[in-house]
Amino acid sequence: MGKVIFVGAGPGDPELITIKGSMAIAEADRIIYAGSLVNPALLELAKPGTPVHDSSVLTLEQVIELIENAVHSGEKVVRLHTGDPSIYGAIQEQIVALESKGIDYSIIPGVSSVFAAAASIKKEFTLPGISQTLILTRLAGRTPVPEQEDLKSLAKHRTSMAIFLSIQDIGSVVSALLEGYSKDTPVAVVYRASWKDEQVIRGTLETIKEQVKEAGIRKQAQILVGDFLGSQFERSKLYDPSFSHEYREGTLSGKVLT
Ligand code: SAH
Numbered sequence: 713m714g715k716v717i718f719v720g721a722g723p724g725d726p727e728l729i730t731i732k733g734s735m736a737i738a739e740a741d742r743i744i745y746a747g748s749l750v751n752p753a754l755l756e757l758a759k760p761g762t763p764v765h766d767s768s769v770l771t772l773e774q775v776i777e778l779i780e781n782a783v784h785s786g787e788k789v790v791r792l793h794t795g796d797p798s799i800y801g802a803i804q805e806q807i808v809a810l811e812s813k814g815i816d817y818s819i820i821p822g823v824s825s826v827f828a829a830a831a832s833i834k835k836e837f838t839l840p841g842i843s844q845t846l847i848l849t850r851l852a853g854r855t856p857v858p859e860q861e862d863l864k865s866l867a868k869h870r871t872s873m874a875i876f877l878s879i880q881d882i883g884s885v886v887s888a889l890l891e892g893y894s895k896d897t898p899v900a901v902v903y904r905a906s907w908k909d910e911q912v913i914r915g916t917l918e919t920i921k922e923q924v925k926e927a928g929i930r931k932q933a934q935i936l937v938g939d940f941l942g943s944q945f946e947r948s949k950l951y952d953p954s955f956s957h958e959y960r961e962g963t964l965s966g967k968v969l970t
Pocket of ligand 1: 723724749793794795796797798799800801823824825826828829875876877878902903904905906907931932933934
């Protein structure tokens with residue numbers, strides 16, 4: 713009996729897969745990948761002649777059937793998901809099916825596009841005095857969002873926020889966010905973070921809708937919102953010269969950065 717390894721492919725740049733993930737691809741007997749977002753360059757890590765299947769044209773039942781046949785012939789199957797598999801990866805339904813059939817599996821995490829987007833714009837989501845919370849969310853689409861997580865109510869917390877799967881309806885995103893954030897709150901849209909054709913748009917809740925329309929971005933983008941994108945914040949306590957902790961004795965004579 714073979715096994716299944718769910719692998720986070722990372723956000724796009726093939727160098728952003730983990731070493732463990734790339735080794736799993738190199739050792740795979742079969743690969744099922746989410747063709748709409750996974751960089752096909754990653755498939756070049758596989759042994760020559762390894763069968764590959766694009767799951768974007770398959771149903772859950774077909775994916776499970778493929779896996780079942782493969783593991784019964786002793787194959788090691790890599791199921792490659794974009795970014796990190798735990799975020800909008802639709803892996804739980806596969807896990808349940810594999811468990812019901814007694815098929816062994818494991819999961820290798822990946823770099824989510826939310827972190828690739830933050831890296832592209834060189835920002836930190838959790839700034840002292842600004843926000844210590846990051847909300848990852850989306851607009852309801854064909855997949856509903858529970859009422860208590862409606863974007864309007866999440867906006868009231870004015871945390872740092874990353875919105876997936878929603879750029880096609882930037883107008884609704886902006887009007888929901890304005891229920892909590894002020895109209896001059898900074899917004900960054902990162903299209904295809906870490907890919908060669910990555911694009912970054914910076915604006916505010918007042919301007920971003922027009923900017924996105926003008927750029928013609930309708931998919932594969934992160935919408936990042938919050939004052940973490942601005943320039944105001946307090947320095948960290950962790951590296952403050954007067955602050956003692958387990959690894960360092962505080963002193964007041966350290967040079968204070970401005
Ligand atoms: N598991 C993935 C998310 C899959 S859902 C992850 O961890 O990143 C697909 C959504 O992710 C897209 O609609 C888009 O909002 C976002 N996304 C995926 N790849 C992206 C990239 N390279 N740049 C920006 N957003 C991306």
